[in-house]
Each structure stands twice: as C-alpha cells, then as structure tokens.
Amino acid sequence: MYGSIVPPSASARTDTRLSSLPDAASPVLCAPLRREELRDLVRTQRALVRARGQAVVREGDRADRFFVLNSGAVALQRSLPDGRRQVLDFLWRGDVIGVGDGERFGYDALTLADTALCTVSRPDLERLTEDYPELATRLARIGSERLTHAFDRMTLLGRLSAEEKLASFLLELSERQGRCSGRSNPVWVPMSATDIADYLGLRVETVSRRTSAFQKKGLIRRVESHRIALLDPAALREVAEGGEGDED
Amino acid sequence: MYGSIVPPSASARTDTRLSSLPDAASPVLCAPLRREELRDLVRTQRALVRARGQAVVREGDRADRFFVLNSGAVALQRSLPDGRRQVLDFLWRGDVIGVGDGERFGYDALTLADTALCTVSRPDLERLTEDYPELATRLARIGSERLTHAFDRMTLLGRLSAEEKLASFLLELSERQGRCSGRSNPVWVPMSATDIADYLGLRVETVSRRTSAFQKKGLIRRVESHRIALLDPAALREVAEGGEGDED
DNA sequence: CGGCGGATTGAGCCAAATCAAGACTGGTGG
DNA sequence: CCACCAGTCTTGATTTGGCTCAATCCGCCG
Numbered sequence: 001m002y003g004s005i006v007p008p009s010a011s012a013r014t015d016t017r018l019s020s021l022p023d024a025a026s027p028v029l030c031a032p033l034r035r036e037e038l039r040d041l042v043r044t045q046r047a048l049v050r051a052r053g054q055a056v057v058r059e060g061d062r063a064d065r066f067f068v069l070n071s072g073a074v075a076l077q078r079s080l081p082d083g084r085r086q087v088l089d090f091l092w093r094g095d096v097i098g099v100g101d102g103e104r105f106g107y108d109a110l111t112l113a114d115t116a117l118c119t120v121s122r123p124d125l126e127r128l129t130e131d132y133p134e135l136a137t138r139l140a141r142i143g144s145e146r147l148t149h150a151f152d153r154m155t156l157l158g159r160l161s162a163e164e165k166l167a168s169f170l171l172e173l174s175e176r177q178g179r180c181s182g183r184s185n186p187v188w189v190p191m192s193a194t195d196i197a198d199y200l201g202l203r204v205e206t207v208s209r210r211t212s213a214f215q216k217k218g219l220i221r222r223v224e225s226h227r228i229a230l231l232d233p234a235a236l237r238e239v240a241e242g243g244e245g246d247e248d
Numbered sequence: 249m250y251g252s253i254v255p256p257s258a259s260a261r262t263d264t265r266l267s268s269l270p271d272a273a274s275p276v277l278c279a280p281l282r283r284e285e286l287r288d289l290v291r292t293q294r295a296l297v298r299a300r301g302q303a304v305v306r307e308g309d310r311a312d313r314f315f316v317l318n319s320g321a322v323a324l325q326r327s328l329p330d331g332r333r334q335v336l337d338f339l340w341r342g343d344v345i346g347v348g349d350g351e352r353f354g355y356d357a358l359t360l361a362d363t364a365l366c367t368v369s370r371p372d373l374e375r376l377t378e379d380y381p382e383l384a385t386r387l388a389r390i391g392s393e394r395l396t397h398a399f400d401r402m403t404l405l406g407r408l409s410a411e412e413k414l415a416s417f418l419l420e421l422s423e424r425q426g427r428c429s430g431r432s433n434p435v436w437v438p439m440s441a442t443d444i445a446d447y448l449g450l451r452v453e454t455v456s457r458r459t460s461a462f463q464k465k466g467l468i469r470r471v472e473s474h475r476i477a478l479l480d481p482a483a484l485r486e487v488a489e490g491g492e493g494d495e496d
Numbered sequence: 497c498g499g500c501g502g503a504t505t506g507a508g509c510c511a512a513a514t515c516a517a518g519a520c521t522g523g524t525g526g
Numbered sequence: 527c528c529a530c531c532a533g534t535c536t537t538g539a540t541t542t543g544g545c546t547c548a549a550t551c552c553g554c555c556g
Contacts (some may be wrong), residue, residue, distance in 0.1 A: 078403045082490050086403040100348070102392035106399050144350035145389055145457035150398035151354050155326045155334040158449030162544065193503065201406030202538090206544055208504055242330050315524065384553065432537055454512060475523095 030189040048117045056117065057097060063105050064122045066098035072115025073190045074134035076107045077198065087199035089149070091190065094182050100143035111192040117228075157201045160242075165200040166210045170220065174230055186229045292364045304357040304365065311353050313367050313423060314346040319361025320394070322436045324355045325446065335447035338439065340428050346370075348391035361438040405449045408490075413448040414458045415488035418468065422478055434477045 047070075050056060056067060074091040088107055091097065097109050099118075120128075129136040156168055170187065178184025191199075197207045214220045215246060219236050221229045230236060295318075298304060304315060304322060307391060322339040336355055339345065345357050345365075368376075377384040404416055418435065426432025437445075443454045462468045467484050469477045 078399060080403070080407060080490065084407045084427065084490075086406045088399050088402055100392055100395050102389060106396045141350060143271060143395070144348055147348050147391075147395060147398065148350065148354045150395065150402065151326060151336050154336055154398065154401055154405055155328070157402055158334045158446075159332045198406075203545060204503075205505085209544095212504075240553085242328065242332075452512060452535075453514085453537085457512095460536075 002038060019119050045118045045120045045124075047116065050111045050115050050117070052111055052113050052115075054115075056111065056115075057105045057107075059105060059108050061105045063098055063101045063103060065107075065119050066096060066122065066125055067117045067119045069093050069095050069097075070116040070118065071110040072117075074115060075110050075112055075191065075195055075199075077110065081248055085198045086201070087195055088153075089146075090195075090199065092176060094180050096142060099139050100146055112192075112195065144220055147244055162200075162202055162206050164204065164240055164242060165211075166196075166207065166214070167219075167236045169196065169231060170214075170228065171240055172234065174233070186223050186227045189226050189228055256394075279388055293368045295364065295366045298359045298363050298365070300361050300363075301360055302359050302363075304359065304363075305353045305355075307353060307356050309353045311351060312351045314344060314369050314370065314373055315357075315367045317341050317343050317345075318364040320365075321360040322363060323358050323360055323439065323443055323447075325358065326355055332421045333446045334449070335443055337394075338443075338447065339340075340424060342428050344390060347387050350384045350393050360440075360443065370487065410448075410454050410458055411452055411461075412488055412490060413450065414444075414455065414462070414465075415484045417444065417448055418476065418478060419481065419484055419488055422481070434471050437474050437476055461479075 056172075057063075059078065069091055071093055074095075076088040076091065076097075078086045078088060080086075090112070091109075098105070099103070129139065156165055160164070160168065173189065174184045177187060189196075193204045193207050193211075196202075197204045200207070206245045211220070214236075215222065217235075219230070219232050221231055223229045298320075298340065305311075307326065317339055319341055322343075322345070324336040324339065324345075328334075339357075346353070366432045377387065395470070398450060404413055408416065421435045421437065422432045425435060437444075441452045441455050441459075444450075445452045448455070459468070462484075465481050465483075467487070469479055471477045473484070
C-alpha cells in the first residue's frame with residue numbers, strides 16, 4: 001500500500017529454529033498450544049520460512065499437515081477460472097492453517113510478508129490431542145471461531161457498503177492485532193490494496209478512494225510504510241455500523 | 249415465490265413421533281447419524297415441530313442443544329441493527345444446527361416451511377461420541393463441510409454478478425436436494441424471493457428480474473408452487489461459472 | 497537516475513439499487 | 527362461492543455506488 005513490507009516490531013528476525021520455540025513465550029502468545037504441549041510438539045514439528053508472495057498450501061492439496069504462524073502474515077484465498085479472486089481470511093502470528101479443514105485444503109494460502117511457521121503432521125497432532133485432551137477442546141474452539149468469523153464475513157460481503165466494509169476492516173485489523181501482539185493502534189497493514197479489495201469484495205480503486213476519504217475526514221492517518229493510525233476509532237465504529245457517514 | 253408452501257413429496261405428514269425415527273430410514277437419509285447411534289439417541293432426544301416462520305434458535309442463545317432436521321427447511325441468518333439481513337445458509341432434511349458452533353449460536357434459525365426436527369442436548373451428544381468414536385469423526389466432517397461451504401459463499405457474495413449468483417443458487421439447490429432427497433430436478437424452492445435475495449446479497453427486484461430472464465432464455469421453468477424445473481442445467485452451469493451469458 | 501509495479505485520481509459508464517405502480521396469490525369472511 | 531384484503535411478486539422508470547478505463551504519481555530498486 002505504501003512502502004516496503006516490514007513486520008511491526010519483530011524486525012527481520014525470522015526465528016525459525018524450532019528448539020527456541022517452547023521457551024519463547026512471545027512468538028506463540030495467542031497460539032492455541034501451551035508450553036508442555038509445545039514441548040512434545042517440538043519432537044515432530046518442522047519449521048519453515050516463506051518469503052513474501054510464496055504459497056504455503058495450494059487449494060486441493062491433501063490437508064495432512066497443520067501450520068502455525070510464528071511471524072508474518074498470510075492470506076487464504078480462492079481464485080475463479082477467469083482470474084477473479086476472493087480473499088477468505090488474513091492470518092497473523094498465532095493463527096493456524098488446517099484446523100477444521102477436511103481431506104483437502106479448500107484454498108490457497110499465500111504469504112503477504114516474509115513469514116515463519118512451524119508445521120505438524122495430522123497424525124502427530126491427533127496423537128497429541130489424545131495425550132492432551134484439552135488441546136482437542138482448544139482446536140474445536142478455533143474451528144468454531146473460524147465459522148463465526150466466516151458468518152461475519154458473509155454479512156460484510158453481502159450487505160455492507162464500500163465505506164462500511166473498509167471501516168470494519170480497519171477495526172478488525174486493530175482488534176485482531178491487539179489480541180495477538182498487544183499493539184492495536186498504529187495498525188500494521190502488510191497486504192497490498194489489491195489484497196484488501198479482494199478481501200472486501202471491492203476493486204482497488206474503490207479501496208484507495210475510501211481510504212483517502214477517511215484520511216480527509218481525519219478518521220485515520222498513514223503514519224509510515226504499511227502502517228495506519230486510527231485517529232478516531234469511535235467514529236470509525238459508527239461508520240462500520242451504518243451510521244449515516246455525514247457527521248464530520 | 250409462487251404459491252403456497254408444500255413440501256416436495258413428504259406431504260403434510262410431520263412425522264415427529266420419535267419412536268418412529270430409528271426404523272424409518274428415509275427421514276434421516278443424509279443425516280449424520282446411523283441406526284445404532286440413533287437408537288441410543290432416542291433415549292435422550294426430543295422431537296419438536298415448528299410452523300413456518302418460527303424461530304428454532306436465536307442469535308446469542310446458549311448453544312447447549314443440537315438440532316437435526318427431519319423435514320421442512322430452515323434459514324440461518326444474521327440481522328443488522330438497521331434491518332438489513334444476511335441469510336447465511338439454508339438447511340434441509342438431514343442438516344444439523346449447532347455443530348461447529350461455540351458457546352453461543354451466532355445466528356437466528358427460522359423455519360421457511362413447517363418443519364420437524366429432533367434435538368439432543370450437548371452433554372448427551374458428547375456422551376454419545378464417546379460410545380461411538382466414529383460419530384465424532386462424522387461431526388468433524390460436517391464441521392469442515394460447513395466451513396468449505398462458507399468459503400464458497402464468501403466467493404459468491406464477494407465476486408459474482410447477480411446472474412452468476414442466481415445460477416449458482418439454483419444449481420446448489422438442485423445438488424443439495426439430490427443428495428438429501430434423491431430428487432434433484434424439479435427443485436423445491438420453499439423460501440421467499442426476499443430470502444433468496446438476502447442469501448445472495450441482492451434485492452428482491454433483482455432476483456425477480458434475473459429469474460424472469462432465465463425463464464425467457466429457456467433455462468428454467470416454474471412448474472408449480474415453489475417448484476422450478478432446470479431445463480438446461482449445463483447452460484446454467486456455464487452462466488454460473490462466468491460464461492458470457494449471451495449464447496442462447 | 498531511470499524504470500517498473502503498485503497506488504492514486506479523474507471521467508464516464510453500467511449493473512444493481514431504489515422508487516413506484518400494478519398484478520398475482522392465498523387466506524378470510526360474508 | 528365469491529369478494530376482498532394483505533402480502534408478495536413482477537415490471538417499469540430512474541438514480542447511484544462502485545466499476546471500468548485511462549492517466550499520472552510515487553516509492554523502491556537496480
């Protein structure tokens with residue numbers, strides 16, 4: 001969107017050595033796994049790093065592995081034969097690829113920035129859930145949250161205006177980054193305007209125009225490369241909920 | 249849409265006596281449960297019937313029960329404060345409400361026609377999954393299918409034209425009814441045009457216009473009350489996939 | 497410094513929304 | 527049995543939000 005892709009604070013350290021994982025509390029702050037579970041995981045997991053724009057999984061791949069994001073960002077997406085694209089979700093540190101999926105992945109997963117993840121085979125995870133029943137519960141919760149989020153997204157895509165969509169998107173980014181990394185206000189926006197458009201069911205130009213309009217109204221401010229400050233989250237919330245949009 | 253709501257073949261027989269359930273193969277043809285599982289279920293399940301337009305669950309209700317549809321049809325939906333509505337899914341005989349949900353339901357479930365369902369409490373179902381581990385697998389599969397379907401729907405809502413949406417909808421109805429009741433061609437359309445519009449992210453008038461256009465092109469024909477014959481499913485498929493739409 | 501890909505901005509257009517009548521349907525009561 | 531009523535569907539006229547097309551502009555990188 002504006003500037004080069006630089007992770008918010010984690011710097012370029014990719015942090016892929018698995019041995020460092022269980023001790024480091026931070027990289028898995030909102031991951032679904034706990035220390036003792038991770039300790040067992042380490043035996044079977046593999047770490048991997050993907051540069052920006054690489055595929056982690058492809059639609060149709062056998063879903064025989066799970067992935068947990070340590071850093072970076074990933075987009076889940078579907079592509080139509082004629083090139084149209086729908087971004088299904090953006091994934092952040094601690095998010096998981098493969099939970100709640102069936103036999104095969106139903107989407108491509110592409111990195112939006114340099115990304116470090118670790119991966120566990122499905123049989124290994126199944127074995128783990130037997131040793132740690134609470135883990136199964138946690139995974140089920142993740143699945144249900146994904147579904148609830150999918151319902152949110154359908155409502156957004158089907159019924160919100162461009163302005164409402166963009167406001168919702170910014171607030172979602174903020175909320176989600178607050179949960180995962182603690183810093184929710186100058187929001188990290190690693191994805192391109194095209195990615196955002198494909199997430200919201202809009203075109204790039206519309207995203208650009210609405211972003212400019214928000215900035216002109218003083219609701220947001222572009223602070224640096226790929227970062228946006230929410231100057232008036234309350235007003236943004238108002239816009240997102242369908243408030244007239246004429247009160248400035 | 250046109251005419252009164254009459255279930256496709258099942259007539260008005262509501263079939264709610266639970267004692268009849270385990271023996272009758274037909275009402276649960278595509279249900280996730282098997283005979284022996286159902287036999288145990290019968291001890292704890294309750295049957296209920298809802299007239300057209302009734303709520304089965306409300307958004308925010310504690311998700312402490314599961315529901316299985318025996319007959320009829322249900323819409324899952326979200327409502328925005330200003331009255332806008334998004335239909336998340338239509339449910340048919342054999343479909344389940346509550347699988348993959350978290351602590352609380354994230355949607356209203358309303359009947360589109362007179363509907364018979366049975367319900368099991370969550371603890372009872374959990375007990376059952378211990379006795380029949382395969383049932384847990386089946387429920388997981390249902391959950392993953394719901395998620396995949398949610399991804400389909402996002403793509404439809406975000407990226408398809410009105411014409412493509414409607415064609416996809418008709419084919420989905422046909423496919424789903426084929427799986428559940430065996431009869432896939434004259435499709436049963438129990439929901440109102442408004443419901444369809446809210447499912448596809450369109451307005452009623454647009455649904456009506458596009459339906460008329462399909463009929464004029466000879467792709468479909470309204471055969472009777474709430475039933476539509478797909479005269480040329482291949483052409484409909486072509487339209488749904490983004491075929492130009494000018495070949496008639 | 498110059499070129500390239502993505503972002504922005506402008507002008508005009510078009511698909512779907514909106515507004516506004518009617519027509520049909522099913523249900524009700526006389 | 528029919529007339530009427532309410533709700534839904536259909537069709538037409540018009541508006542409009544977001545798309546398309548087309549220049550730039552800007553930041554990044556070689």
